[in-house]
Amino acid sequence: MNLPTPIPMDSAIRVARGQVLLSAGCSGPLWRVTQGVFKLERHAQDGNTLVQLAQAGDLIGVETLCAQPHAFTAVALVAAQAQAAGTAHTRDPLAIVSQGLMQQQRQSCDMLRLRTGPIGQRLAHLLQILGRQADGRMLPLQRKALPTLKEMARVVDASLETVCRELNTLLPEHAARASKPSTAWIGHPPFALAA
Numbered sequence: 001m002n003l004p005t006p007i008p009m010d011s012a013i014r015v016a017r018g019q020v021l022l023s024a025g026c027s028g029p030l031w032r033v034t035q036g037v038f039k040l041e042r043h044a045q046d047g048n049t050l051v052q053l054a055q056a057g058d059l060i061g062v063e064t065l066c067a068q069p070h071a072f073t074a075v076a077l078v079a080a081q082a083q084a085a086g087t088a089h090t091r092d093p094l095a096i097v098s099q100g101l102m103q104q105q106r107q108s109c110d111m112l113r114l115r116t117g118p119i120g121q122r123l124a125h126l127l128q129i130l131g132r133q134a135d136g137r138m139l140p141l142q143r144k145a146l147p148t149l150k151e152m153a154r155v156v157d158a159s160l161e162t163v164c165r166e167l168n169t170l171l172p173e174h175a176a177r178a179s180k181p182s183t184a185w186i187g188h189p190p191f192a193l194a195a
Contacts, residue, residue, distance in 0.1 A: 011083065012034060015076040016076060017078050019075070021038060021075070022061060022073065023073050024070055024073045025070065027064070028064065028070060029064065029084040029085060030061045030085040031074070031083065031084060032060075032085050033055060033056050033058045033060065033080065033082050034081045035079075035081035035133075035134075036076060036077070037054065037129060038054045038074045039074070039076075039155070040052045040060070040072035040074055041072060041074075042071070048073070052108070053077065053107065053110060053114075054074065054107070055129055055132055057135075058107070059085070060082065062100035077155070078130060078147055110125070110129060114155055122156040123156055123163060126156055127141060127170065
């Protein structure tokens with residue numbers, strides 16, 4: 001599941017859902033997510049623990065600027081793309097570290113919203129994260145492009161059945177027309193659907 005090496009600096013790479021971009025404990029480049037969402041995991045005694053989600057525009061591996069190995073394993077939650085940030089992107093390490101700090105605060109708030117409150121709100125927030133682009137635009141989500149129900153249940157800390165039921169509430173056109181592709185527009189809260 002690991003990506004082929006070496007990865008050319010300043011090049012973008014597509015990462016399929018479930019594929020590993022980088023592994024904890026390994027050395028490697030700083031990455032910028034250009035599309036999709038990565039889950040950042042840490043290995044624990046009882047398996048991998050979800051720590052944060054890195055979305056389009058986020059950096060992964062800021063710790064490498066401090067000569068440290070990668071702290072987390074980054075796995076694509078959905079089909080994603082990342083760009084290895086070469087020396088052109090790291091000329092001002094302080095700016096990169098500052099961005100990493102601000103992003104850390106937002107990611108922590110995101111995880112709080114994904115893990116607390118009513119399940120419908122948690123799931124709607126996950127859908128917003130999945131639809132958000134690096135420039136702040138919200139793009140439509142295809143139901144088939146979403147993470148698996150099992151992964152979504154893991155992210156929002158709910159049962160598979162509950163996620164399935166709530167997803168059908170948030171994306172009702174899919175429940176009514178299961179044979180046709182559905183697209184949901186994720187807007188600012190509350191969750192909005194395309195007509």
